[in-house]
Amino acid sequence: MENLSQLKELKSSPELVEKLYQHSIIKTYEAGSIILNEDAHIRSIPIVVKGSMKVMRTEEDGREILLYYIKAGESCIMSFLGGMHNETSKVKAEVEEDAEILFLPVDKASLFIREYPQWLDYIFRLYHKRFEELLEMVNAIAFKKVDERLLNLLHIKAELTANKAIAITHEQLANELGTARVVVSRLLKQLEDQGAVKLGRNKIMLV
Numbered sequence: 001m002e003n004l005s006q007l008k009e010l011k012s013s014p015e016l017v018e019k020l021y022q023h024s025i026i027k028t029y030e031a032g033s034i035i036l037n038e039d040a041h042i043r044s045i046p047i048v049v050k051g052s053m054k055v056m057r058t059e060e061d062g063r064e065i066l067l068y069y070i071k072a073g074e075s076c077i078m079s080f081l082g083g084m085h086n087e088t089s090k091v092k093a094e095v096e097e098d099a100e101i102l103f104l105p106v107d108k109a110s111l112f113i114r115e116y117p118q119w120l121d122y123i124f125r126l127y128h129k130r131f132e133e134l135l136e137m138v139n140a141i142a143f144k145k146v147d148e149r150l151l152n153l154l155h156i157k158a159e160l161t162a163n164k165a166i167a168i169t170h171e172q173l174a175n176e177l178g179t180a181r182v183v184v185s186r187l188l189k190q191l192e193d194q195g196a197v198k199l200g201r202n203k204i205m206l207v
Contacts, residue, residue, distance in 0.1 A: 004049065004102075007073050009122040016116045020047070024102040029095045036076070036093040042083035044103040047075045051099025052160050054176070056092045065178035066153070067091060068133040069160060077130045080123065084110060097161055146179055147187045151196060153177065154206055164206040 004010055005017045026049070029035065035046055038058055046053070053070040055078065070076055070093070078091050083106035112119040140149050153176060157166050170188065174181040188204065191197045198205040 004047070004073065007122065009118050009125060013116055013118040016112065016118055019108075019112065019116075020102065020104060023108045024104045026100060026102050028100050029098065031095050031097050031099075033095040033099075034092065035095060035101065036079060036089050036091070038090065038092050039088045042079050042087070042089055042106065044105050045075055045080050045083055045109045046070075046093065047102040047104060048072050049100040049102055051101075052096040053093050053099060053101075054096045056094065056176070057090070058092065059178075063178055064092075064175045066176035067137065068130055069096065069156065071160065074129075075123075075126055077123070077126045080109065080126075096157075141178075146177065146183060147190065149177055150184065150187050151191060154197065154204060158206050166204045166206070167202060168204065169202050 004020055005014060010017050024047070025044075029051075035053060036042070048070050050072055052072065053076070055067045055070065055076060056064045057067055058064050067078075076091075076093055079089065079093070081087075082089055113123070140152070144152075150173065153173065154166060157168070158164050170184045171181045173188075174184040177184065188197065188199055192199050195207055197207060
């Protein structure tokens with residue numbers, strides 16, 4: 001996604017795309033960078049132009065769990081809603097792979113809703129997608145075994161980077177799944193025995 005004008009909802013409004021770039025600040029980040037912390041004040045809405053981010057939620061005991069990914073051309077709807085209502089962030093956003101991110105001030109995001117129906121369409125599409133992803137996450141936690149969730153997460157990461165070789169630690173996978181590292185290590189060994197993955201040092205290859 002080199003240019004936001006490629007988005008379906010924004011193609012019919014070059015003026016809106018121009019306004020987005022005009023009023024935003026664009027920054028580049030390396031993988032692992034924290035874009036937004038929980039309880040932080042939300043002053044701008046991030047829109048990913050290149051790369052991807054992941055949105056996490058931290059429990060009271062310090063464990064984290066992955067909520068969803070934000071790909072190129074998408075924004076964080078949680079940040080958008082929090083910023084619109086002058087609330088602090090309920091999630092943490094972290095760069096998954098090197099990213100270029102546009103930061104649109106909250107007041108402009110609110111103004112564009114009234115001025116551009118295409119912007120409202122874009123927001124509603126994101127809201128619908130995130131809602132479906134959260135429903136899928138709840139369904140997975142409630143009804144799927146951890147090994148199924150683990151393998152699904154690996155496939156999602158491979159799709160994001162277009163690479164079957166995933167550079168990640170067992171600890172990082174455990175954090176995203178909301179489980180213990182020893183559980184992930186045991187399940188990865190089982191998946192390797194089944195021929196689904198090959199394990200290396202801080203790297204997992206999907207077969």
